[in-house]
Amino acid sequence: MLRPVLWIHDEALGPTNPSLVAHREAPALFVFDRELIETQRLSLKRLGFLYESLLELPVTLRHGDVAQEVLSFASRHGADGVVTSAGVDPRFGLLREQIAAHLPVQVLEPEPFVVLPEPVDLRRFSRYWRRAEPVLWGRGSAAAPPAPARLWDR
Template sequence: MNGAVVWLHGDSLTPTDPALLANPAAPAVFVFDEPFLAAAQLSFKRLFFLYECALEAIAGREGSIRRGVVVDEVRAFAAEHQATEVHVTASVAPRFRQYVAELRNTGLQVVTHELPPFVSWRGAPPRRFSAFWRQVADQALRPTGSGPELPAEQDVE
């Protein structure tokens, strides 16, 4: 079988993640990176937040939330699903490139999906954030989707 799985990471925990949207039927995995967590010492609140985000991201599809060494867990998940492709959304995290390279070295094809830009920018980099923000605030604060469904209004008498 030439199937695909989606690997979610800390920068892609949303149901609108590009890798998830590009593969609506593919199973997805999120791995709590044990070596990173040991060094980062995140609070329980932060870990629980990541867990809730992972649950929301994989809701409605086959998925798994694991802990361990990221590359080992993603490889195992792909093998369980007889997948040869791992789809993932790009990240600026330094570990990301290393993980992608390690996955490719194991024979998996890794397809990286890009995030849409937050704002479009042309010109020289601004020297101050305030100058940048004045130019992009309207674009950055513009709604990008329909948002969550609101409950139907009920007549109250």
């Protein structure tokens, strides 16, 4: 991809967004997802908070159909592909597929909070934390203190 545009979505509105880091000069776009906003009946508070976050990022702002807007933006800039950051929301995957039907999409992973050597059982937090906590604290010299129960842990 020689001339990408960046698709910025609502899970990565900060400077550590890997697409912003990797492509400092590329045009970037955020689209307010009209369908999502309407179906979820999102309040103005949420939209305002997002908007204020976006005003501190060098991105073009649009609203409407996300995939269509990203593709139009790519065409406006003569782009040969779209770079974005990984999203956890299943809707991200859906939109990515819609875009990828027309243009190559590269998805960059953000730096993980903790890297676990093997898959963990996620049925309860305690099982995850038993693996994750020593790794997190392992960056220092001493072992982590024992974990007290969270207020509403049973």
